[in-house]
Structures are given as structure tokens and as C-alpha cells.
Amino acid sequence: MQSLLELRHLKTLQALHDAGSLVRAAQLLNLTQSALSHQLKVLEDQYGAALFERKSMPLRFTAPGERLLALAAQVLPAVDAAERDISRQVQGVTGSLRIAVECHTCFDWLMPAMDIFRPRWPEVELDIVSGFHADPVGLIHQKRADVAIVSEYDATEAVDFHPLFQYEIVAIVANDSALASRSFVTAQDFAGQTLISYPVPDEMLDIMRQVLTPAGIKPARRSTELTVAMLQLVASGRGLAALPLWAVQNYLERKYVSAVKIGEQGLFGKLYATCNAETSQRPFLADFVSMTRESCFLTLPGITLL
Amino acid sequence: MQSLLELRHLKTLQALHDAGSLVRAAQLLNLTQSALSHQLKVLEDQYGAALFERKSMPLRFTAPGERLLALAAQVLPAVDAAERDISRQVQGVTGSLRIAVECHTCFDWLMPAMDIFRPRWPEVELDIVSGFHADPVGLIHQKRADVAIVSEYDATEAVDFHPLFQYEIVAIVANDSALASRSFVTAQDFAGQTLISYPVPDEMLDIMRQVLTPAGIKPARRSTELTVAMLQLVASGRGLAALPLWAVQNYLERKYVSAVKIGEQGLFGKLYATCNAETSQRPFLADFVSMTRESCFLTLPGITLL
DNA sequence: GATTAACATGAAATGAATTCATAGATCACC
DNA sequence: GGTGATCTATGAATTCATTTCATGTTAATC
Numbered sequence: 001m002q003s004l005l006e007l008r009h010l011k012t013l014q015a016l017h018d019a020g021s022l023v024r025a026a027q028l029l030n031l032t033q034s035a036l037s038h039q040l041k042v043l044e045d046q047y048g049a050a051l052f053e054r055k056s057m058p059l060r061f062t063a064p065g066e067r068l069l070a071l072a073a074q075v076l077p078a079v080d081a082a083e084r085d086i087s088r089q090v091q092g093v094t095g096s097l098r099i100a101v102e103c104h105t106c107f108d109w110l111m112p113a114m115d116i117f118r119p120r121w122p123e124v125e126l127d128i129v130s131g132f133h134a135d136p137v138g139l140i141h142q143k144r145a146d147v148a149i150v151s152e153y154d155a156t157e158a159v160d161f162h163p164l165f166q167y168e169i170v171a172i173v174a175n176d177s178a179l180a181s182r183s184f185v186t187a188q189d190f191a192g193q194t195l196i197s198y199p200v201p202d203e204m205l206d207i208m209r210q211v212l213t214p215a216g217i218k219p220a221r222r223s224t225e226l227t228v229a230m231l232q233l234v235a236s237g238r239g240l241a242a243l244p245l246w247a248v249q250n251y252l253e254r255k256y257v258s259a260v261k262i263g264e265q266g267l268f269g270k271l272y273a274t275c276n277a278e279t280s281q282r283p284f285l286a287d288f289v290s291m292t293r294e295s296c297f298l299t300l301p302g303i304t305l306l
Numbered sequence: 307m308q309s310l311l312e313l314r315h316l317k318t319l320q321a322l323h324d325a326g327s328l329v330r331a332a333q334l335l336n337l338t339q340s341a342l343s344h345q346l347k348v349l350e351d352q353y354g355a356a357l358f359e360r361k362s363m364p365l366r367f368t369a370p371g372e373r374l375l376a377l378a379a380q381v382l383p384a385v386d387a388a389e390r391d392i393s394r395q396v397q398g399v400t401g402s403l404r405i406a407v408e409c410h411t412c413f414d415w416l417m418p419a420m421d422i423f424r425p426r427w428p429e430v431e432l433d434i435v436s437g438f439h440a441d442p443v444g445l446i447h448q449k450r451a452d453v454a455i456v457s458e459y460d461a462t463e464a465v466d467f468h469p470l471f472q473y474e475i476v477a478i479v480a481n482d483s484a485l486a487s488r489s490f491v492t493a494q495d496f497a498g499q500t501l502i503s504y505p506v507p508d509e510m511l512d513i514m515r516q517v518l519t520p521a522g523i524k525p526a527r528r529s530t531e532l533t534v535a536m537l538q539l540v541a542s543g544r545g546l547a548a549l550p551l552w553a554v555q556n557y558l559e560r561k562y563v564s565a566v567k568i569g570e571q572g573l574f575g576k577l578y579a580t581c582n583a584e585t586s587q588r589p590f591l592a593d594f595v596s597m598t599r600e601s602c603f604l605t606l607p608g609i610t611l612l
Numbered sequence: 613g614a615t616t617a618a619c620a621t622g623a624a625a626t627g628a629a630t631t632c633a634t635a636g637a638t639c640a641c642c
Numbered sequence: 643g644g645t646g647a648t649c650t651a652t653g654a655a656t657t658c659a660t661t662t663c664a665t666g667t668t669a670a671t672c
Contacts, residue, residue, distance in 0.1 A: 001592050003389055006312045008660095022619060035661050037620060042660095049396045054619065055669065064392045071388040075381050082377040083309055086370045090355045286307050314629090329649065341630050343651060348629095360650065361638065616671080626661070636651075642644090 004046060007079060010072035012039050016052070017069055018298055020059050027305050028297055043068075084120060087283035095282055096125035100136040100145035104198040104225065105247045106271070109300060110149070113292040120291075121284045134201055140276055147275045147285070151206060160280045162289045163306035164271040165296050169206055170259040172234050172241040172248060177258070179240070184261040187215035194239030196230045199223040206269045207242035211262060231257055244269060246300040270306060310352060313385060316378035318345050322358070323375055324604055326365050333611050334603055349374075390426060393589035401588055402431035406442040406451035410504040410531065411553045412577070415606060416455070419598040426597075427590045440507055446582055453581045453591070457512060466586045468595045469612030470577040471602055475512055476565040478540050478547040478554060483564070485546070490567040493521035500545030502536050505529040512575045513548035517568060537563055550575060552606040576612060 015025035016036070026033045044051055051065035061069060087093055097117075101110065110128070118126055129145045136148035137157055153161050171189075173179045179189060190212055200223075202208040212219065222239060224230055230241050231248065235257050242262065252259050261267075273292070279285050297305055321331035322342070332339045350357055357371035367375060393399055403423075407416065416434070424432055435451045442454035443463055459467050477495075479485045485495060496518055506529075508514040518524065528545060530536055536547050537554065541563050548568065558565050567573075579598070585591050603611055 002596070003385070005385060005389065006314065008312065021617090023617080032662060033619070034621085034663080038660075041620080047392050047396060049392070057670095063395045067388055067391050067395065071384060074384055078377060078380055079309070079311060082373055083311065085373050086353050086355070089369045089373065090353060290308070327649070337629095338631060339650070340632080340652085344629075347651080363639095614672090616669105618667100618669085620667075621665085622663105624661105624663075626659105628657105628659075630655105630657070632653105632655075634652085636649105638647100638649075640645100640647085642646105 014072040098127045098145045100129040100139045100148040102136045109296045113295050159274045162273040165303045165305050166270045167303045168245045169267045169269050170245050175258050180258040190219045191217050195219040196233045196239045196241040249301050320378040404433045404451045406435040406445045406454040408442045415602045419601050452585050465580045468579040471609045471611050472576045473609045474551045475573045475575050476551050480543050481564050486564040496525045497523050501525040502539050502545045502547040555607050
């Protein structure tokens with residue numbers, strides 16, 4: 001009759017709370033839904049009570065569930081903090097995390113992630129390498145950045161890749177556009193149109209790299225730095241855009257513009273954090289990566305962890 | 307590279323700290339010394355640092371070891387408290403714990419144990435059933451007590467037995483006695499002597515029940531309630547006593563009296579907590595038993611958990 | 613009523629923790 | 643300087659628990 005509660009269970013409970021469903025919690029924890037279901041069953045047997053209501057959306061916890069959740073909220077950060085302290089004691093953490101970014105929308109999730117990171121590793125100098133660089137990996141080699149957020153996995157590069165997440169890129173069209181009612185658009189649909197985009201080179205846009213350039217289509221480009229401005233242009237019929245679904249979800253719900261899948265399978269953008277081998281070793285790098293994945297998964301709608 | 311630290315590890319570390327050695331910690335946790343050794347090795351590999359110094363008496367922890375210990379001290383009581391709260395939420399804990407005792411020395415460890423218990427289960431009425439009763443189990447059946455501390459396991463009784471611990475009972479003799487230098491004494495050595503004991507019936511004294519009565523020896527008895535008084539009588543040559551080793555350790559170290567093993571194998575007293583099936587179910591009963599075992603193991607020198 | 617999404621469940625497989633058996637190390641005591 | 647006692651480490655075997663896989667069930671949606 002002794003307690004078989006482990007930190008694992010508390011992590012599961014907290015993930016369930018944060019993620020809102022077993023399926024999503026399982027993704028967060030890199031486990032299967034089945035594993036979590038079994039885990040919770042064991043706990044519920046142990047305490048002789050249900051921990052949460054299965055069929056309620058949003059998820060609701062019972063009193064014992066809430067109590068364990070409170071325990072998790074108290075214990076897990078303490079465990080985290082202790083492990084960071086030990087990293088410091090053992091390795092003496094010093095260093096910097098200068099992040100190079102190649103995509104504009106990245107800022108939307110990078111800022112919150114950095115805000116979480118800062119208090120966790122106060123001794124690490126945290127920075128964004130400003131400006132948009134055609135070759136962020138080059139910045140790492142030049143020691144001008146410690147990490148780069150990139151959208152292509154390239155095994156030939158002499159750097160480590162840490163997968164972050166994947167998101168769908170959708171075509172944004174005016175509500176009254178002929179394309180708005182299509183189930184998906186193809187490269188041909190972009191021919192003769194104006195592509196509204198961020199002011200970056202072709203090869204840094206997934207829509208160009210993955211779809212239009214391979215099809216030999218080179219639409220006119222019009223660019224702006226602000227996502228809202230792009231949507232405004234689309235809404236007023238000046239062209240069409242291709243943006244991460246998570247970045248425009250709000251506007252879609254308000255029916256400001258319409259989104260259409262790109263290609264029959266959809267178009268997906270992937271993000272990786274790259275750094276050199278030395279940086280990979282540092283405990284704060286692993287923490288940065290896992291923390292970013294987690295915070296993105298919880299805040300960006302519709303993304304999938306890689 | 308994700309954390310594999312579990313509550314189990316924290317419990318081990320804390321037990322190691324409390325018990326002072328792997329061997330003793332293992333007894334506390336109902337595991338083998340080997341299990342703990344493996345556990346700690348895994349942790350040390352994970353953090354890349356030793357957690358404690360192996361060959362130091364008293365045990366010394368390294369900085370990372372201390373940090374984990376601090377974490378354990380923060381986390382484990384919180385987990386405990388949460389699980390008690392859940393017991394309350396699920397079962398609605400009410401009840402009483404009236405403890406019947408048949409041995410005098412029991413008070414020495416029962417009081418501290420009760421002091422630990424009280425704040426953990428404030429809603430449980432805690433009491434000692436006063437007076438010494440020839441048949442403590444009878445008190446349970448009469449519902450005048452909830453638990454009895456007894457020294458014999460009797461499978462024929464319709465009650466549950468929860469093993470507590472075992473201790474050696476030694477013969478206490480005057481320093482200048484002829485017996486003082488013997489490696490052990492036998493029943494014959496008691497013949498013609500005065501046995502100094504607590505004022506209880508023969509069958510409640512282990513020395514009578516297990517050694518003298520079977521050998522047909524019935525020495526003169528002289529009794530007192532106080533252990534010190536017994537020792538004073540022995541020291542002044544009025545007879546000899548048989549007492550738990552842990553109860554007289556202090557006096558032996560000061561060479562006030564001498565102790566001799568009883569029989570070639572030594573004489574051992576065992577203690578059990580008995581209660582009826584209903585009481586066994588209550589969460590606070592299990593807690594009382596495990597907490598008592600732990601506190602006794604840590605404070606009484608030379609005892610073994612059953 | 614078909615389809616999708618979420619959770620449950622039993623059996624198989626995987627993986628990890630524990631024990632067993634034993635060796636090395638240290639300490640105390642003749 | 644053995645000799646025994648006590649403690650810890652370690653590799654292999656075992657046992658045990660967790661996870662996955664495959665599938666079933668249910669509820670919600672169009």
C-alpha cells in the first residue's frame with residue numbers, strides 16, 4: 001500500500017491540464033496517448049477516485065485531480081530549479097545565447113519563449129542577432145550567433161539540428177476571391193497574381209522554395225514587414241499571401257480574410273534550432289529548446305511538435 | 307537528455323541522509339543495498355558528479371547532493387501532504403487511534419511517534435489507553451482500543467498484525483559481577499538470582515516467556531516502574547535485569563552497568579501493531595505504522611525493522 | 613448515418629529497476 | 643599484520659512496470 005506516485009505522473013497531469021487533452025498531452029511528453037491513459041488509470045486505482053472528467057470540453061478535474069495538479073505546480077518547478085542549480089554547480093554555467101532568426105513570424109513566439117528563459121538562466125546573456133540574414137548558419141560559424149532558427153534540415157552542415165515544430169502554411173485570399181471557396185490551391189493559381197510577403201529573398205519563403213520555384217512560377221512580389229499590413233492588402237484585393245495558419249487564426253475567426261490549403265496535402269513549414277556542437281552540450285541550450293517547444297505547442301494553435 | 311529524476315530517487319537520498327549508510331537506508335525503504343547503489347550511480351552519471359562521499363563517517367554529501375537533499379526536503383513532505391488530503395477528499399477521514407500498550411519501554415518511542423502523527427492527522431483522535439493490560443487484544447475486541455502494541459504474532463487471533471521492529475534484549479549486570487565478562491548468559495545463570503523487572507505478569511516479559519519459564523527457572527522478582535531505578539538496583543548488586551539494548555545504550559556507554567547477550571544467539575523482542583480489519587483499511591493507520599517504523603529505526607540504536 | 617476525434621483496453625513488447633551473487637575496500641581489534 | 647566485520651560496487655539474471663500496438667467504444671459533427 002505504499003505510494004507509487006512519481007514525478008512522471010505529476011508531469012502527465014500537468015501536461016494534461018496545459019494541453020487540454022490526452023492526445024495533445026502525449027505529444028508534449030513524447031509518449032503515446034495510450035501510455036497516459038494507462039498511467040492515469042493506475043493513479044485512479046491507487047486513490048480510488050477519478051482524477052478528471054473524460055468527456056468534458058474544456059477539461060475538468062475532480063477534487064483529487066486538482067489537488068495533484070496543485071502538487072505538480074508546486075513540485076515540478078522546484079525540481080526544475082534544483083536541476084538547473086546542479087548544472088551550475090557541476091559545470092559552472094556561463095555563456096550567451098545569441099539567436100539568429102530568418103523568418104519574420106518567428107518573433108511572435110520567440111519573444112514569449114525568451115521571457116520564460118531569462119529568469120531561468122539569469123547568467124546567460126540572451127540576445128537576438130538583429131537584421132535578417134540570408135545565411136543564419138554562417139553567423140554561427142562566424143561566432144556572431146549561438147543559435148539560429150532555420151526552416152530546413154541540412155545534414156551536410158557541420159552543426160546540430162534540434163527540431164522545434166511544424167505548422168501549416170495557408171494561402172490567404174480575399175473573402176470575395178474566386179479562390180476562397182476552393183478546397184485547395186496549386187502553384188498555377190499563383191501565376192499572374194501578386195504575392196504579398198515579407199521583404200526577404202525568395203529562398204527564405206517556404207511558398208517559393210517548396211511550391212512556386214519548383215513549378216517555374218514567379219509571381220510579382222509586394223512586401224511589407226507587418227503581418228496585419230499583408231492581410232490588409234489581401235483583403236483589399238491587391239494580391240494573395242502565404243502565411244502560417246497559427247499566425248492568422250485570429251483574423252480567420254473574425255472572417256477578415258479567407259484561408260485555403262496549398263496543394264492537396266497542404267504546405268508545411270518546419271523549424272529547427274541549429275547550433276554548433278559546443279553549444280549543444282550546454283545545459284541551458286537543451287532547456288531553451290524544450291521550453292520553446294512546450295511554450296509554442298501550448299500557445300500556437302494547430303502546430304505539431306517535431 | 308531529459309530528466310530521469312523521480313520521487314524514488316529523492317526518497318533514497320533522504321533515507322541515505324537520515325539513516326547514515328546505504329545499508330540502513332535500504333532497510334528503511336524495504337530495498338536492497340544494491341538497489342540503492344545502482345540508483346545513485348544512475349543519478350551521478352546523469353549529473354556528471356558524485357552526490358556523496360562514500361568512505362566518510364559521518365556521511366557527507368557533495369554540493370549537488372546537498373541540493374538534491376534540499377529538494378527532497380521540500381518536495382517529499384508536500385507529496386505526503388497531498389496524498390493525505392486526497393485520502394480525506396475520497397474517504398472523508400474520521401476516527402480515532404486509541405493505542406493500548408503492554409510494555410513499559412514502549413513509551414520511549416511511542417510518545418515521539420505520536421508527536422509526529424498528531425499534526426499529520428489532526429482530525430484523528432489520538433490517545434493512549436492507560437494502564438497495563440494483560441490482554442491488549444481483548445481491548446480491541448471490546449472496542450476500547452483501536453491499536454495494540456504487542457510482542458507476539460498470533461495468527462489465530464482475528465486481528466491484523468503490522469510488524470514494527472525487532473530489538474535485542476540483553477542481561478544487565480553489575481560491572482563487578484562475575485557474569486559481566488561472559489560472552490553470553492544462559493537460563494541457568496538466572497537461577498538463584500533476583501530478576502529486576504517492570505511490575506507486569508510473567509507472561510508479558512520476554513525473558514520469562516522465551517527463556518526462563520521454558521527452562522523451568524523462576525527467579526525471585528523485584529520490580530519498579532522506572533528503567534533508571536532498575537539500573538540502580540543492578541549497579542548496587544541487588545540482582546540482574548533483562549532490558550532492550552536500545553533502552554540502556556546510554557548507560558552502557560557511560561559504563562554504569564554491563565550488558566551480556568542472553569543465550570548463544572541472543573534474545574530478541576519483536577513488536578507488532580495489531581488492529582481489527584476495519585481499522586487496517588484506514589489511511590491513517592498505514593501512515594501510523596510506517597511512520598512509527600521509520601522514527602523508531604532512526605532514533606533507537608541497534609534495532610531491525612521487521 | 614457516416615466520419616472524425618478522443619479515450620479505453622488487453623496483449624505483446626520493450627525497458628528499467630531490483631535482486632542475487634560476489635568482489636573490493638575500509639576499519640577495528642587481537 | 644592478519645582476521646573478521648561492515649560497507650559499497652558491480653555484472654548478470656530476473657522480475658517488474660511501463661509503453662506501444664492494435665483495436666474497440668463513445669461522443670460529437672456535418
